[in-house]
Amino acid sequence: MTTTMSEKDITIVNNYINGEIIPPAGGDYLDVQDPSNSSVIGRVALSTSDDVDRAVRAAHAAFPSWSALTTKARAGIMLSFHSLVKSHAAELASLIVMENGKNMTEALADVAKGNETVEYACSLPQLMQGRIDAVSTDVTCRDRRDPLGVVVSIVPFNFPFMVPHWTLPIALVSGNTVVLKPSEKVPLTMYRVVKLFEMAGFPKGVINLVNGTKESVTSLIDHPLCRAVTFVGSSPIAKFVSDRCRALDKRCTALGGAKNHLIALPDCDVESTASDVVVSYAGCAGQRCMAASVLLLVDDGKGTDAQQKTLLRRVIEKASEIERGTEPGKMGPVIDGHSLNKIVGYIERSERWGAEILLDGRSWIGDDGGNWIGPTIILHHDRSDSAMNEEVFGPVLSVYRVGSWQEAIDIENSNPFGNAAAIYTTNGGHAEWFVKRVRASMLGINVGIPVPREPFSFGGLYGTKSKYGDMDITGDGAIEFFTNRIKITSKWPAPCVPEYVVGLAKKQKMDTVVDHANFAGTM
Structure with a gap:
């Protein structure tokens, strides 16, 4: 269902060229919709060459x-x-x-x-500011x-x-x-x-x-x-x-795009980790390239399974408390119907392949025309599931249990993206082991959205699907x-100084000697 505002409330978005508002040469426009209810709120110019x-x-x-x-x-x-x-x-x-x-x-x-x-x-x-240095005799x-x-x-x-x-x-x-x-x-x-x-x-x-x-x-x-x-x-x-x-x-x-992995070790702080995981995967309706996508729960086989079950339970509880809406503290819709259908498709395929839907955001889907999908948590039993490996770009968290640190690294390294990864632990040595081995460009330690701030630059890992081209x-x-x-190297020949300048310099030097002697005599 798509509704339209009155014409006087619809914004016509033209081009801005040389300080002037300019309609498109071809006269064509595309509707702009409010994703919460699909109402038309504007019309945007379709520019030509x-x-x-x-x-x-x-x-x-x-x-x-x-x-x-x-x-x-x-x-x-x-x-x-x-x-x-x-x-x-x-x-x-x-x-x-x-x-x-x-x-x-x-x-x-x-x-x-x-x-x-x-x-x-x-x-x-x-x-x-540029640099300057004397790199050789009389050369800068x-x-x-x-x-x-x-x-x-x-x-x-x-x-x-x-x-x-x-x-x-x-x-x-x-x-x-x-x-x-x-x-x-x-x-x-x-x-x-x-x-x-x-x-x-x-x-x-x-x-x-x-x-x-x-x-x-x-x-x-x-x-x-x-x-x-x-x-x-x-x-x-x-x-x-x-x-x-x-x-x-x-x-x-x-x-x-991205497929960002969060790795939770058994020694992580449960409450802060659970809160951070939820903010990372469900914030902004999951529509950010730094959002968590996969949570790997590491069970080292030393009686830590209960700790990891507690962590997963708290993640589910915190995510289930999120309400639908655009008010502060709530979660808004995804951008359009195409995105909504894509997200639902990943959830449905995971079900068919035997995954458990621990929290089902499809309950938010209604007939009001909005693109609503709630926080969703999927427990996978097959690491080849599409939701485990492809960019979903929505509030969907894939959870997978691993039996060792190396298995977690193998899963993270095998994904074709290289944007972000995070490790949750209270041990600095454990954290350093992981940040040296994960295959991503922006890494977090107990930070699920590790966006670097200036002067540090933003960009995924070159050679992956997260980054193409030059620099950040x-x-x-x-x-x-x-x-x-621009680099400038300069060398100037020795100057030919006129005799009268040399004479003046000698006189100035003698006057300086006399002045110093007179000053010393007053001490």
Whole structure:
């Protein structure tokens, strides 16, 4: 069931190009739905290659004057934007709740975490300082960081504010101009944010926004004036974006999906572990690439089975207390009907293959048009079950018992992703053993959502389905991505000093000797 708001309440989301709101050249739009009830809340532009070309050329024209500013001047404008985000946080969070389905607490955190990267970008005048050193007699080397030009940021639906701001602040303060392509599922938030950029004082053309689907993505990648592309989304599309950029010799970082494993040792603290596991897998309805997906319970055969059963019982109890809704403390819907059907499909297949459904979120599914699925916990007896190995991207936790530390490592290492992993233990030595052996890029010790914060950068393990392309997407990795390091080596010949200058220098030296002697005589 899909309902429609009155026309006056529906937001028409056009493109933002060169400081102006521009309808799509083809005149086509796509409905934007509230995932809690499937009502139409907006219509988003479906951009063509002509729209993309207009945006890229605006960014290209703005680049010379923007990059000519000092880093300090650009950071000053970004600091004004930071203040505007804080003062408009409640408004932005309300948009996130409406178009994404997060609860209000999660939506406010989405804004706050994105604004942390804005803060980091404001420190780039210090972080981007070049080096200089005398590397040989009369020879010095120095370096500086130059911006690339027009860069592209393609972002997903799950964090409408935070993920765009993994890239925009650092790209802009380092001197690039940007074309942003938000998810067509959640275009309202960034459509409002570009006006905040304008209010902060960013010149026309420095930041541009084009909406749409595949045509806008491919047109942005292929455009000859685009120098680099960042992408966050599913693994198949991340690989497509990376391969296409590689073929065009463009710099690219493309972050894909995940299958994050949590490993609980018998010596873990039961209460804190259970709480953390639930927050990790059910927070944001499980729609985040850092969410827990598999919980491996290690039973070492030394009478620890009761401890692990207690842990599992507490995880089930805490997850079953979660209520449906978008109010603080509750869990919102998943983004759309396609996602809901995919999640239900994994649960049904697990049942058919003999898994036990310890907590069934399908009880939340109703006829109100919303995309509701509750926290679900599946106890698997076959590690080849699809839910154990594929990205579900919903509030579903797969649980599997293992008989040794090595078996836990074997399962984690065999998954094709490499985003995150966590170990729960009260023993530092045990923790270090695991973090040296798990196959992921972002690791947690008693932390189920191990998102690194600036200056540490975010990104999965290269060579897995979690990451394609170059470098990371935030922190110092983003500074490296969005700039070219220019190295300058210099040597100057010995100067030919005129005789009268030599004479003056000798006279100055004698005067100094006399002055020192007179001063000493007064002591």
